[in-house]
Amino acid sequence: MKDLSLNLLDIAENSVKAGATLTQLLLTQEGDILTFQVVDDGCGMTEEILRGVTDPFYTTRTTRKVGMGLPLLRMAAEQTGGTMEVESRHRDAHPDNHGTVVTAVFHTDHIDCPPVGDLVATVTTLIQGHPDADFYFRHTTDTVQVELDTRDLRAVLGDVSLAEYEVLQWITGFLQDQYNPQET
Amino acid sequence: MKSLAELQAIKEKMQGKVALREGSGDKRVVVGMATCGIAAGARPVLNAFVEQVNAAGLTASVTVTQTGCIGICQFEPVVEVFEAGKEKVTYVKMTADKVARIVEEHLKGGKPVAEYTIGYTEL
Numbered sequence A: 001m002k003d004l005s006l007n008l009l010d011i012a013e014n015s016v017k018a019g020a021t022l023t024q025l026l027l028t029q030e031g032d033i034l035t036f037q038v039v040d041d042g043c044g045m046t047e048e049i050l051r052g053v054t055d056p057f058y059t060t061r062t063t064r065k066v067g068m069g070l071p072l073l074r075m076a077a078e079q080t081g082g083t084m085e086v087e088s089r090h091r092d093a094h095p096d097n098h099g100t101v102v103t104a105v106f107h108t109d110h111i112d113c114p115p116v117g118d119l120v121a122t123v124t125t126l127i128q129g130h131p132d133a134d135f136y137f138r139h140t141t142d143t144v145q146v147e148l149d150t151r152d153l154r155a156v157l158g159d160v161s162l163a164e165y166e167v168l169q170w171i172t173g174f175l176q177d178q179y180n181p182q183e184t
Numbered sequence B: 001m002k003s004l005a006e007l008q009a010i011k012e013k014m015q016g017k018v019a020l021r022e023g024s025g026d027k028r029v030v031v032g033m034a035t036c037g038i039a040a041g042a043r044p045v046l047n048a049f050v051e052q053v054n055a056a057g058l059t060a061s062v063t064v065t066q067t068g069c070i071g072i073c074q075f076e077p078v079v080e081v082f083e084a085g086k087e088k089v090t091y092v093k094m095t096a097d098k099v100a101r102i103v104e105e106h107l108k109g110g111k112p113v114a115e116y117t118i119g120y121t122e123l
Ligand SMILES: Nc1ncnc2c1ncn2[C@@H]1O[C@H](COP(=O)(O)OP(=O)(O)OP(=O)(O)O)[C@@H](O)[C@H]1O
Pocket: A014, A015, A018, A040, A042, A043, A044, A045, A049, A053, A066, A067, A068, A069, A070, A071, A100, B034, B035, B036, B069
């Protein structure tokens, strides 16, 4: 992946695929440490799948085809000296609080740390593709805190879709304004 | 600063239009957004379609949607165009720059851009 916003889009797509009604995209920059977290209330993973996505040796011992998304995130984080972890509670074992948390830590002062990329495009792309799912996005740095909660927008929009072009434009502007508060 | 009041105004404007567009979506543009597609550059392609379909005034007849892996990862980004009664058209190795011609010639003009389709690419 060229930048972290593309990893974020890809990992959030897993959450939507898992049937999440709410997917939280949380980026926190503190000094040279960037914590990247995707939290969802989707179906969660069984023990077996969880082992498969977190144990790098597991995949070599089985013929099951394993995806690329989580391994790519792990690689990106680890090559900066950071880490990647997955916690998950499957629906069968945890009918009332299932879901998945993917946490990656990046050392942004490391030469191999990818740029953050266009987070606004990632958020609008997710909403365009999944207007009926909810997303909470928060990006905190030493200088700004940018936030968007589709549940707040849905309360205003009623039955007008979040994927309407004008709505997506509004969301883009809403996020950009938060990144550049001095310009407005 | 963008306000929720502005969003409220958009809602009111859109509500009036909803009735107009029901049942008229006759072309569907589907962009592959699995890991392979995203890594190959599907996000700017998708956003170029959303942008240009709107600019061309085609939102009533063309819907732009996303899907997972289309299964031909080496040709990503892949875009499929569906139209009732016609064969599916598959565009491969897409870039945002190729979108303008597809919107103009195919979505507006009805004629697929042959040299962007899979049949024209070296297999
Ligand atoms: N948030 C999630 N909730 C539930 N299951 C998940 C979640 N994320 C990943 N998984 C499981 O882990 C598997 C591996 O995910 P990964 O993103 O690495 O690959 P993939 O999504 O299958 O394929 P791709 O290469 O397109 O990403 C998924 O197929 C899914 O079974």
